[in-house]
Amino acid sequence: MAGKRGYHHGDLPAALIRTSFEVLAEQGPAAFSVAQVARRLGISTASPYRHFRDRDHLFAAVATAAARELAEAVRAAVDAAGADPAERFAVAGSAYLRFAVGRGVGFDVIYASDLAALRDEELATAGRELMDLFTGLADDTGERTKPESLELVANLIALAHGYAALYRNGLFASGRYRLEDLLAQAENGGRALAATRGARPR
Amino acid sequence: MAGKRGYHHGDLPAALIRTSFEVLAEQGPAAFSVAQVARRLGISTASPYRHFRDRDHLFAAVATAAARELAEAVRAAVDAAGADPAERFAVAGSAYLRFAVGRGVGFDVIYASDLAALRDEELATAGRELMDLFTGLADDTGERTKPESLELVANLIALAHGYAALYRNGLFASGRYRLEDLLAQAENGGRALAATRGARPR
DNA sequence: GTCTATATATTGATAGAC
DNA sequence: GTCTATCAATATATAGAC
Structure with a gap:
């Protein structure tokens, strides 16, 4: 061929x-x-x-593929993490971090405001499914209102994305930090976040 | 003139x-x-x-100024937050977020790996003092070993930086999110992180 | 469907006039 | 200490040959 x-x-x-x-x-x-x-x-x-058509359309195709692969990576990590909802939630965060560092793509690309203007249907769908995955994991961690769940997801994503961004360039890029340690820290952070109000049904 | x-x-x-x-x-x-x-x-x-001399030297001067202003902004916010250590810690996170969004500069610039090669003494000092400020706030939240304190700081910074990065471009940039809400969420996240192990002396 | 060639824009950085 | 002029890279994007 x-x-x-x-x-x-x-x-x-x-x-x-x-x-x-x-x-x-x-x-x-x-x-x-x-x-x-x-x-x-x-x-x-x-x-x-x-x-x-142009740079952005290629970028959107890459973002779509990334959204799907990221969702798959998170699903795999979560499945391997066992049954405890808080643990599964925390592991989703470290899976995000690992993916974003390894692939150089995170929510900044997948949900980039530049790409939103393209109104790419496939990208929008892949992005929605990715968010649904995270909100589902958050919901399982306890009794929460919808806004509370969304806030919990936002906190986890922000935590994981911050680690990824600062590992690529910034505070954690100095070589004094090992990715494996940051993954563990992000997981601990995820557990702390999941432990907020209603983590276990009262 | x-x-x-x-x-x-x-x-x-x-x-x-x-x-x-x-x-x-x-x-x-x-x-x-x-x-x-x-x-x-x-x-x-x-x-x-x-x-x-070149782009990077200008950038380093900007980063140095940013590190000092950020430290000042955090100090002011923390002072206004009262006496509760966990509250002061959480407020430091939202102050970081507000600064990073408003100025377009965060730890990614201040600790940029490109700038580390310059070995700029002023930048290094300003960066160290900024980190000391955060670690001090973390220490006050409870009995912790040094690594535990550093991990707590890393989690807060990652959380706040993630929000800032995704607000500028990404998940939170769609216009459906208000900065004030994200500031509150980041603070809640900071409280959750501070509540981990040893938050109150046992 | 891929190439060559080109137009246009922007950047970082330097030499030398004033 | 600032300017004009310029160079070499690099980018996006298009026209037209094959």
Whole structure:
């Protein structure tokens, strides 16, 4: 397959998304560029525009894939965590952290305000399902009103995302911090958050 | 002062730092550029290089100023919060969030790994004092070993920074979230974190 | 469907005039 | 100490050949 001379790809759109993840993992969202992705694939900088209208449309496709993969990673981690709701909730936070660091993509990309303007249906759906996953885990931790559940989710996401952001560049990037330790800390934080009001049905 | 023809400034270095804050507040660290700062000040793009060796040295000066102002903002908020240690700790988190959103600068800039290579003594000192402030507040919340205190600080910072990052771009940037609500949520989160093991001397 | 070539914009940084 | 002018990178995006 793809044995002819010149530059070919069985599935360039898929290859573009895959390579975009590589760039994001190594340099983060801010440094992401269509040109760099094209260069890595050994294709011209014009080729991506045959498949994605512009930078943002490629980015949206990457964000959609990321939302799905993140949801899958969280589900897997939670399933492996046992039955205790607070534990499952806490593990969801560390799974987020691990994914965001490893892939260079987090909620900042998946829910980026720039991408919201695109009104991409697939991305919106993937994003909604991802949020539903987290709110479901929060609901299981105790009797809560809907706003209380949402606040709990927001706190967990903020905690995990903050760790990820500061690990990539900032306070925890100095080399004095090991990711494994931060994962454990984020889990402890998640447990503390889950322990607030109503954690166990009264 | 500065009444002569042509472009003058009583204190261009200070004006560069001030204007840098404006750019950061409006566009964030990723979009920060020397050229844009110069444009805003109505000076040539060459002028800043008379006062700062390069982009990173200007950035370091901004980060230093930010570290000091942030420490001041946290101190003021904490002083206004009363005597309860857990409350003071929680308020420090929301003060961080408010500052990071308003100024466009947080621990990602102040402790940026790029700037660490500069070995700027003033920045290092300001950064250390900022961390000491937070660890002091954490220590007051209960009997803790040093690693436990550091973990508590890390959790608070991550929580607050995550909110700030996602408010600027991401989950909370959609317009459906009000900053005041997020500030309250971050404070609740801070209280939950402070309530972990040893929050009150046993 | 991919390429070459190009137009346009922005950036960081320097040399040299005033 | 500020300016004009300039260079080299790098980016997005398009037109047209193959």
